[in-house]
Amino acid sequence: xxxxxxxxxxxxxxxxxxxxxxxxxxxxxxxxxxxxxxxxxxxxxxxxxxxxxxxxxxxxxxxxxxxxxxxxxxxxxxxxxxxxxxxxxxxxxxxxxxxxxxxxxxxxxxxxxxxxxxxxxxxxxxxxxxxxx
Amino acid sequence: xxxxxxxxxxxxxxxxxxxxxxxxxxxxxxxxxxxxxxxxxxxxxxxxxxxxxxxxxxxxxxxxxxxxxxxxxxxxxxxxxxxxxxxxxxxxxxxxxxxxxxxxxxxxxxxxxxxxxxxxxxxxxxxxxxxxxxxxxxxxxxxxxxxxxxxxxxxxxxxxxxxxxxxxxxxxxxxxxxxxxxxxxxxxxxxxxxxxxxxxxxxxxxxxxxxxxxxxxxxxxxxxxxxxxxxxxxxxxxxxxxxxxxxxxxxxxxxxxxxxxxxxxxxxxxxxxxxxxxxxxxxxxxxxxxxxxxxxxxxxxxxxxxxxxxxxxxxxxxxxxxxxxxxxxxxxxxxxxxxxxxxxxxxxxxxxxxxxxxxxxxxxxxxxxxxxxxxxxxxxxxxxxxxxxxxxxxxxxxxxxxxxxxxxxxxxxxxxxxxxxxxxxxxxxxxxxxxxxxxxxxxxxxxxxxxxxxxxxxxxxxxxxxxxxxxxxxxxx
Numbered sequence: 256x257x258x259x260x261x262x263x264x265x266x267x268x269x270x271x272x273x274x275x276x277x278x279x280x281x282x283x284x285x286x287x288x289x290x291x292x293x294x295x296x297x298x299x300x301x302x303x304x305x306x307x308x309x310x311x312x313x314x315x316x317x318x319x320x321x322x323x324x325x326x327x328x329x330x331x332x333x334x335x336x337x338x339x340x341x342x343x344x345x346x347x348x349x350x351x352x353x354x355x356x357x358x359x360x361x362x363x364x365x366x367x368x369x370x371x372x373x374x375x376x377x378x379x380x381x382x383x384x385x386x387x388x
Numbered sequence: 389x390x391x392x393x394x395x396x397x398x399x400x401x402x403x404x405x406x407x408x409x410x411x412x413x414x415x416x417x418x419x420x421x422x423x424x425x426x427x428x429x430x431x432x433x434x435x436x437x438x439x440x441x442x443x444x445x446x447x448x449x450x451x452x453x454x455x456x457x458x459x460x461x462x463x464x465x466x467x468x469x470x471x472x473x474x475x476x477x478x479x480x481x482x483x484x485x486x487x488x489x490x491x492x493x494x495x496x497x498x499x500x501x502x503x504x505x506x507x508x509x510x511x512x513x514x515x516x517x518x519x520x521x522x523x524x525x526x527x528x529x530x531x532x533x534x535x536x537x538x539x540x541x542x543x544x545x546x547x548x549x550x551x552x553x554x555x556x557x558x559x560x561x562x563x564x565x566x567x568x569x570x571x572x573x574x575x576x577x578x579x580x581x582x583x584x585x586x587x588x589x590x591x592x593x594x595x596x597x598x599x600x601x602x603x604x605x606x607x608x609x610x611x612x613x614x615x616x617x618x619x620x621x622x623x624x625x626x627x628x629x630x631x632x633x634x635x636x637x638x639x640x641x642x643x644x645x646x647x648x649x650x651x652x653x654x655x656x657x658x659x660x661x662x663x664x665x666x667x668x669x670x671x672x673x674x675x676x677x678x679x680x681x682x683x684x685x686x687x688x689x690x691x692x693x694x695x696x697x698x699x700x701x702x703x704x705x706x707x708x709x710x711x712x713x714x715x716x717x718x719x720x721x722x723x724x725x726x727x728x729x730x731x732x733x734x735x736x737x738x739x740x741x742x743x744x745x746x747x748x749x750x751x752x753x754x755x756x757x758x759x760x761x762x763x764x765x766x767x768x769x770x771x772x773x774x775x776x777x778x779x780x781x782x783x784x785x786x787x788x789x790x791x792x793x794x795x796x797x798x799x800x801x802x803x804x805x806x807x808x809x810x811x812x813x814x815x816x817x818x819x820x821x822x823x824x825x826x827x828x829x830x831x832x833x834x835x836x837x838x839x840x841x842x843x844x845x846x847x848x849x850x851x852x853x854x855x856x857x858x859x860x861x862x863x864x865x
Contacts, residue, residue: 299848299855306842306849367839374855383481 294323305366324348343380347373430601431566436835441800444707447715448769452727455775455785456793457813458496462509465811466777470495474778478814491779506804513742516750524797525863529807529816532773532789532823540772544823545592547854554596556827557713559852561602563836568710570668572605577699580719597845600654613673617666672709673702687747697748707765720744731784763799766833770794777812791816800833802865828857
């Protein structure tokens, strides 16, 4: 699948403005911004792929997310000032496994539920730690 | 007229067939339309994904953002802390100030009482709605994103923070088609001097990337909600029909060259709809057909309820006639007050706004119930966000996207209170409901699975609730 790097303006704005919540004292500026953007694109593409029952594309986006979430978990594990970050990343990976297993048996309804579970844990992390733009 | 006379016509015809097929695949459930059809009526009734609980939605948009802390969310702790600075324990992690400082905590001066068997708290600002709490599911842990009316209003209605996505009413019309071909399926009824008030205009009832035919139709305020319903005196019906037929032929010829032009298709259909509406619409919006007692119940003929009561009663008449989604935007005729947006003088503002909407909404709930329509209609009371427990400019409250109340009444809804904000009403803490969840729940009650109602746009399978949204199962009967 061609990896999609386009700027998803509305999608990013959604994450950027997530409830206006932030921790002023928290500095996450060393987090790889392009990684987060590619994960943002990938999760929306994955949702689309699952809705369209595009198995190969969905699995490709799962891989992007798997790699990105593993890196996010590692990053937050070294950030004691954001203690829940690694847990959120881990939870997202666990939910992603549900998507993987559902795709293996071509159960796209279950995969769709799995994608929403991934999104929930991602959003929870953004609401806890995403700084205002 | 329809014979293929050239290679060019043949190619155009093939293109139309292909576009018809493509549209067919986008119907809910991805049903494939007849391969023989060149044209598929985008407003033809469609089967829902599962049996629907309701047929229609009356969406009561409280434009400008009321303080639900002064209406539904009773907070004794806020009264105790009145006048004190906002404790950090409550504000930690929130970007609080929008366009002013964070004032001291401000208790509501309202008097409160529990009503009905559900024991729902309602303030003295809403004496009529309070009589119907046993039909209402209060969502007391609502939250959203953004802190400006434009952004949050877009999110409430289109699930996006920038213009371009379809509104909920457009998705519903796309998903279910029209139940009455003589009326628009998605009607917008703005009230107040501010046009759409805090409703931010057409972008919140837009069809976005869906075909334009699914957009909301905004009715005018006042006694003539739809202009030019009467034929000019010197034009007879056959003359008018002939003119429209000629116009249709010309448009169809143009459309044949540009088969993907949904704007032209929507325009052509709007001419047909307008012709049919000359018969159906005057009757649908004519409130003189209601009894004097009904008009009085809605506050028609009185200040300040006349205009809003007129809109809400029209909403009832429209859903009675099969209109799927009626979006009523609150406003007032009072000088100096356009909406619920009370950064200053909240007492004056909310007194006027409450008096404007309370009696008509109470009447609507009573009327729907009496006519057996509440079982087939969903009434949603919501806003782009709420207001803060801390003060602003001395006698106002600021925007609060972190915690506020919305409510739903009607078919398949279990009354009661669901969720909560923290002790001072700043932030949703239990039963948290985002706007995506509200949209998913409305779609669910209409028989539409928000995960399966999709449309292909720019290579993506798009949904009304984007990648978010969970049906609020706790409030479903």
